Amino acid sequence: MSKAPDVILLVDDDAAVRNALKFSLEMEGFSVRLYPTPEDLLAEHDLPTAGCLVIDYRMPEIDGLELVERLRRRGVTLPVLLISGRVTRSLRDRAFGLGITDVLEKPLSDLAGSIRRVLDDGP
Amino acid sequence: MSETSIALALEAAEARLRSILQTVPDAMVIIDEQGRIESLSTTAERLFGYEADEACGRNVSLLMPSPYREQHDAYIGRYLETGERRIIGIGRIVVGQRKDGTTFPMHLTVGELRTGDRHHFTGFIRDLTDQQITEDRLKELQSEVTHMSRFTALGEMASTLAHEINQPLTAISNYLKGSRRLLERMEGENVEMLRDAVAKAADQALRAGQIIRRLREFVARGESERRIESLPKLIEDASTLALVGAREHGILVTFRLDPAADLVLADRIQIQQVLVNLMRNAIEVMSEGGAVRRLDIATSAGPDEQVEVTVADTGAGLAPEVAKQLFQPFVTTKRKGMGLGLSICRTIVEAHGGKIWVDSPPGGGTIFHFTLRAAADDRETDDA
Ligand SMILES: Nc1ncnc2c1ncn2[C@@H]1O[C@H](COP(=O)(O)OP(=O)(O)OP(=O)(O)O)[C@@H](O)[C@H]1O
Ligand SMILES: [Mg+2]
Numbered sequence: 001m002s003k004a005p006d007v008i009l010l011v012d013d014d015a016a017v018r019n020a021l022k023f024s025l026e027m028e029g030f031s032v033r034l035y036p037t038p039e040d041l042l043a044e045h046d047l048p049t050a051g052c053l054v055i056d057y058r059m060p061e062i063d064g065l066e067l068v069e070r071l072r073r074r075g076v077t078l079p080v081l082l083i084s085g086r087v088t089r090s091l092r093d094r095a096f097g098l099g100i101t102d103v104l105e106k107p108l109s110d111l112a113g114s115i116r117r118v119l120d121d122g123p
Numbered sequence: 124m125s126e127t128s129i130a131l132a133l134e135a136a137e138a139r140l141r142s143i144l145q146t147v148p149d150a151m152v153i154i155d156e157q158g159r160i161e162s163l164s165t166t167a168e169r170l171f172g173y174e175a176d177e178a179c180g181r182n183v184s185l186l187m188p189s190p191y192r193e194q195h196d197a198y199i200g201r202y203l204e205t206g207e208r209r210i211i212g213i214g215r216i217v218v219g220q221r222k223d224g225t226t227f228p229m230h231l232t233v234g235e236l237r238t239g240d241r242h243h244f245t246g247f248i249r250d251l252t253d254q255q256i257t258e259d260r261l262k263e264l265q266s267e268v269t270h271m272s273r274f275t276a277l278g279e280m281a282s283t284l285a286h287e288i289n290q291p292l293t294a295i296s297n298y299l300k301g302s303r304r305l306l307e308r309m310e311g312e313n314v315e316m317l318r319d320a321v322a323k324a325a326d327q328a329l330r331a332g333q334i335i336r337r338l339r340e341f342v343a344r345g346e347s348e349r350r351i352e353s354l355p356k357l358i359e360d361a362s363t364l365a366l367v368g369a370r371e372h373g374i375l376v377t378f379r380l381d382p383a384a385d386l387v388l389a390d391r392i393q394i395q396q397v398l399v400n401l402m403r404n405a406i407e408v409m410s411e412g413g414a415v416r417r418l419d420i421a422t423s424a425g426p427d428e429q430v431e432v433t434v435a436d437t438g439a440g441l442a443p444e445v446a447k448q449l450f451q452p453f454v455t456t457k458r459k460g461m462g463l464g465l466s467i468c469r470t471i472v473e474a475h476g477g478k479i480w481v482d483s484p485p486g487g488g489t490i491f492h493f494t495l496r497a498a499a500d501d502r503e504t505d506d507a
Contacts, residue, residue: 023301027305
């Protein structure tokens, strides 16, 4: 049986960042779904079983880490890449504590490469 | 000596003491070895708001807020037993409490006096809110904390700037990256030139990213230095700084410190900045108005090796327009505010592995909470 296609679910509150990442990832051959807020992703009923989550850390209401915590509690096991304008050691530690695969600092010159690595070592 | 001459000598000595107590410019309190007040100088009466008559015979803990109040008898007891000096002959900054319940930072020096086999202690007190603050330690604290807070404010601004600029840079470099892929599939006489231009633009976007990163590294040089610190001491020092001027606003300050929340792993100056920022905000909001003005600072030992600190006020509460983004930089309702205080608090607390949040209790006012990691109780010997 062939694998379900890999879908990238991207959550970022900045519209320009969201659209630019979608553009560059689609040019790399990925299928991308965008969510402007964590609530939008949490309201999504039809989460894919294969693929990867790309989540911005700094968002106004619920931050990226809290979003990941909530998703894990719901049993969502998709691998997560956390992206942030600023990556500190304590952010990294907390992210790895939640089982996040990697933490990437903007401006993200090779997000597609990181995603491919995640999907290749996938379960 | 005859009995009458002894009595006369005693009377003369007492008269001399009285005249000293009336004229010494310092506030002076004499207590016996049970901690009972024996006499008060005129300046001390004025400072604490008690008449000598009503204070004499009562325990000196009357003149201090919790938790010192509860601990004072034990301090005297320990000194009499072990001779270990913590304050006698040394002098330090402590918090005093007036009859009306308000508290203030004061410099206390204690001397010891023996008559026969009885001990008396004399306390010399300088009110640090009243006079020009000349106390070395206070100055030192102040310069450390204000210097560092300027540094932290700069760091906070640089990091906000970095964050804000990184957003459009992310968009730019990813649009360019996608365009490059697209151009790889295209043909035509200008495509080659376009590819080259796009690649060069992408390089420049990355260069801008590098500059931002370097700016941030530059301000992050003052990396935090975490040590085992006494939380009550951090709070004492921070309130000494923050409460200067609180008296004019008639603010009652209470401390409720959990003895189980003692040692924490912290960068002393950074955590003092957090405390000072929170206390300053509380004082600022309460000096705007309100009949009850009460600042309450409390600690508690929580689960998971965490301690929690709360700073609660009875001010007007959070303005709805700032409530949602309180911890973001440059959010302020104050004419002279920079809106950096709370974002600095968040940066520092999170770098310590803690959390900071706010509550608006139904009765009004605002409560800020933050957590710190407790340190195991095997501190290397510290000063007494
Ligand atoms: N205890 C409080 N009660 C009510 N509002 C508060 C309290 N603490 C903070 N605020 C609100 O949050 C805003 C942001 O506080 P913050 O400390 O970050 O900045 P600031 O006090 O305005 O300026 P700065 O601290 O840089 O001088 C304040 O302007 C005020 O509106
Ligand atoms: Mg402030």
